[in-house]
Amino acid sequence: MAIITKEALKNALDEAQRIILTVHVHPDGDAIGSMVAFYEALSNEGKEVTMVVDDTVPAKYSFLAQVAHIKQPSEVLDWQADMLLVLDASTFERIGKVGSLCKAPIFNIDHHISNSQFADSLYLCPEFAATGEILTYLCDSWGWPITPSMANALYMAIATDCGFFRFSNTTEQTLRMGALCVANGAQPNIVSEHVEVTTAARIEVMKEALQTIQFFKAGRVAIIALDEALMAKVGDDTDGYVDLIRNVDTVDIAILLKAVDAHTTRVSLRAKVTDVNAIANQFGGGGHVKAAGCTINANIQGAIEHLLAVIA
Template identity: 55%
Template sequence: MAKISIDQLKTSIDTAHSILLTVHVSPDGDAIGSMLAMYEALVAQGKAVRMVVDDVIPEKFSFLPLCSKIEPIESLESGYTSDMLLILDASTFERIGEVGVRVSAPTFNIDHHISNTEFADGLYLRPDFSSTGETVAYLCKIWNWEITQSMGQALYMAMGTDTGFFKFSNTTAHTMEMAGLCLQAGAQPHVISEAIEMVEPGRIEVMKQVLDNVSFHHEGQVVSMCLTLPLMERIGDDTDGFVDMIRNIKGVDVAIVLKAKTETVTRASIRSKVRDANQIASNFGGGGHIRAAGCSIESPIHEALEQILAVID
C-alpha cells in the first residue's frame, strides 16, 4: 500500500499485458469517462484489456460507443487472474463491489479523492485535480499517448460532470488546459451536455414529488431532500442533478440528498460552499472532497438525516 509516482505507474503499466479496469459502484460521469478513455489508450498500447463494473451503467452514457464493451459482474468468474487490476475513481476497496473479491491481481488505483484510504498496492493520487478524467488526460499528455476523438469525448464528459461543467470551485487553469486537449481531439460539448442533461418526461412528474420532500435546517443554512423508498422505486438509480436543484438556493451552505437504499440503509450525497463536506461524511465512514462527499448510514432515512444534522456545526 504505497503512493507511487507517475514514472512508477508507467513502468507498472508497461510491464503488464492483461489489465482489468473497474470503477466504483453507482458509476458517475467521471468514473465512466475515465475508464473508457483509459481502456482505449491501453488497447492502443497493445494491452489485453477488459472493463467490468459491479453495477448497472446509466443509459445516459450510452452515447459513448465503448460503453457497450463494459461487462457486468456476472461475466467475471471467481478467481480470475490478471497482470493488473486498475481501479479508477474509487477511494476505498469496498467501493468496487464484487470485482475486488473475484479478481486475483496486483491492484493499482488512479484517483483524486482526498479521502482515499490508500488501499491499493500502488496509488497514483492527484487531489489537486478536479477529477479522475483530468488525471487520465494529464497522463496521456505526459506519456505522449494520443487522445483520440472518442477519448476526448469521454474525458471531457468526465471533467465536465465532476466540475458542474466547469462551474464548481474545483475547476482550475489546469482543468481547462486538459479540457482544451479534449476539444482539440474533437470532443463535442453540445453532444455531451445534451446526452447528460436530457430529462425523460416521467422524471418531471417524479420531481414534483421530490420537491415536496425538501426541508430547511440550521436557520436556512442547510437544506435536505429525502428520497424515500417509494420515490426511489419510481426514480431508479439515476439521481444525478437532484443535489444541484437545492445547492444553489440563496443562503444555503450545505445541501444534502438522502436516498433510501433499504428500510434501514440510507445513502447521503453532501455538497457545500463553506463547510467541509468531506469532514461531515467522514463521521459516517464516508468521504470525497471538501465541497462534495458522500456516505452510507445504517439507519432509516429520517433518522439518518437527524444524525447528519447533529454533526453539522
C-alpha cells in the same frame, strides 16, 4: 500500499499485458468516461484489457464509444490478470465483487482526498477535479494519442465532476485539460445533450421530490429526501436533485438523502463553505471538501437527525 509517481505508474503499465479495469459502484460520468477512455488508450498500447463494473451502467452514457464492452462480474470468464487497475474509487469496498474476484496486484488512480490507500500502488492527485482530468494529463505527458472517442469520454469525465466548469474544484489545469479534449475532437454539445437528457417521468418524480425539501440551521442546511417509493421510480439516476437546493441563497450545505431500505440511507453532501468530507468521515464515508457522500444505518428521519447532530 505505496504512493507512486507517474513514471512508476507508466513503467507498471508498460510491463503489464493483461489488465482488468474497474471503477466504483453507482458509476457516475467521471467513472465511466475515465474507464472507457483509458480502455481505449491501453488497448492502443497493445494491452489485453477487460472492463468490468459491479453495477448497471446508466443508459445516458451509452453514446460513448466502448461502453458496450463493459461487463458485469458474472460475464467475466477469466479473472487472471497482471494488474487490477481501479479508477475513481477511494475504498476497496466501492468496487464491489470485483475486488474479491480478481487477485492481481491493485493499482489505483484517484482524485478523492478521502482515499483510504487500499491499493498496492496508488497514484493520487486530490488537486485535480476529476479522474478524467488525471488521465488526460497522463496521456498528454506520456505522448499517448488522444483519439476523438477518448476525448469525448475524457471531456465528459471532467465536465460532470466539476459541474461543467462551474464548481469550486475547477482550476486552470481543469480548463486546460478540458480544452485539450476539445482540441482532440471532444464535442461539448453532444456530451451535454446526452448527460443532461431527461424524461417526462423523471420530471414527475422531481415534482414529488420538491415537496420533501426542508431547511435547517437558519436556512444554512437544506435537505431533499427520496424515500423508497421515489427511489423505485427514479432508479439510481439522481443526478441534478441536489442542485435543486444547493443554489438557494442562504444554503451552505445541500444534502440529498436516498432510501436504500427501512434501515439504510445513502447521503450526498455538497457545500459552498463547509468541509463536508469531514462530515461524511464521521459516518465512514468521504470524498472531497465541497462534495462527499456516506451511508447512514438509519431511515431518512434518523439520517436527518444524525446529520444535524454533527453539523455545527
